[in-house]
Amino acid sequence: MQVSVLPADVNLANCPSRVLLDHVTSRWGVLLLAVLLDAERMRFSALRRAVGGISEKMLAQTLQTLERDGLVLREARPVIPPHVDYSLTPLGREFAAQVWELTRLVERRLPRVVEARERYDTRNAEPSP
Amino acid sequence: MQVSVLPADVNLANCPSRVLLDHVTSRWGVLLLAVLLDAERMRFSALRRAVGGISEKMLAQTLQTLERDGLVLREARPVIPPHVDYSLTPLGREFAAQVWELTRLVERRLPRVVEARERYDTRNAEPSP
DNA sequence: GAAAGTACCCACTTTGAAGTAAGGTACTGG
DNA sequence: CCAGTACCTTACTTCAAAGTGGGTACTTTC
Numbered sequence: 001m002q003v004s005v006l007p008a009d010v011n012l013a014n015c016p017s018r019v020l021l022d023h024v025t026s027r028w029g030v031l032l033l034a035v036l037l038d039a040e041r042m043r044f045s046a047l048r049r050a051v052g053g054i055s056e057k058m059l060a061q062t063l064q065t066l067e068r069d070g071l072v073l074r075e076a077r078p079v080i081p082p083h084v085d086y087s088l089t090p091l092g093r094e095f096a097a098q099v100w101e102l103t104r105l106v107e108r109r110l111p112r113v114v115e116a117r118e119r120y121d122t123r124n125a126e127p128s129p
Numbered sequence: 130m131q132v133s134v135l136p137a138d139v140n141l142a143n144c145p146s147r148v149l150l151d152h153v154t155s156r157w158g159v160l161l162l163a164v165l166l167d168a169e170r171m172r173f174s175a176l177r178r179a180v181g182g183i184s185e186k187m188l189a190q191t192l193q194t195l196e197r198d199g200l201v202l203r204e205a206r207p208v209i210p211p212h213v214d215y216s217l218t219p220l221g222r223e224f225a226a227q228v229w230e231l232t233r234l235v236e237r238r239l240p241r242v243v244e245a246r247e248r249y250d251t252r253n254a255e256p257s258p
Numbered sequence: 259g260a261a262a263g264t265a266c267c268c269a270c271t272t273t274g275a276a277g278t279a280a281g282g283t284a285c286t287g288g
Numbered sequence: 289c290c291a292g293t294a295c296c297t298t299a300c301t302t303c304a305a306a307g308t309g310g311g312t313a314c315t316t317t318c
Contacts, residue, residue, distance in 0.1 A: 070245025
């Protein structure tokens, strides 16, 4: 029996790859992958401190999504107080490398973008109120 | 007078780079940048056809955001019917190259992610109903 | 004995991103 | 003369993402 596995295409509206793309480009997903690439392994509260502004809820939720997708490995040691380590899987490292580059590019090119916005705004200023 | 230009850091909650990151990782922003990298130059309706499921509103809105950020160049020829070409600026090409790689990686690795999700779901199935 | 660290979960509310639908313009082809 | 093309804009609505504030269970430190 023939199981049809069409190649994924993000440009198709109902392609499952869209969901994965949403996960790895999500607001907190990008940042978590990037810091995990720098860190090898991190605890919950260290991640919370590393990613400015993330809430505990969103941290837990995003980590679960990435874990389910096989990008993040969760290792809990049943001690008191609880000790949980998060790290990237080999698969996760592939994605993290990409988004890491993207975040660095964003940081590097921000000044140019700010200039571009200023140019755009003066060019498109209201001509006559 | 000293104008302080701190280096941008996406891990800081109130860093302006967060906004730019949101733009280039937005649902439709990623896809538009990626198709524009493949195409050199594209018209509005061609983009609409290329990116499955995008509405005219979101297409116009996302293009405006990317244009304002200096990533996309809009060239309108005042003819009837209107003819508008969209292309990447050199700056835009840098970002597009990154997200292009990311979309290809997503497509390539989707099968592994699907497997990972199945493993996760059976492992974490409800233990006793 | 009170507070803080540790890693969460749950319920509730808010926000904003996105979808839907319609209108508008100035023409061309049937 | 009506439909269609091309490129939008505006108004209204919806829905999921995210924020808020609480609780847990146990230990160590002040």
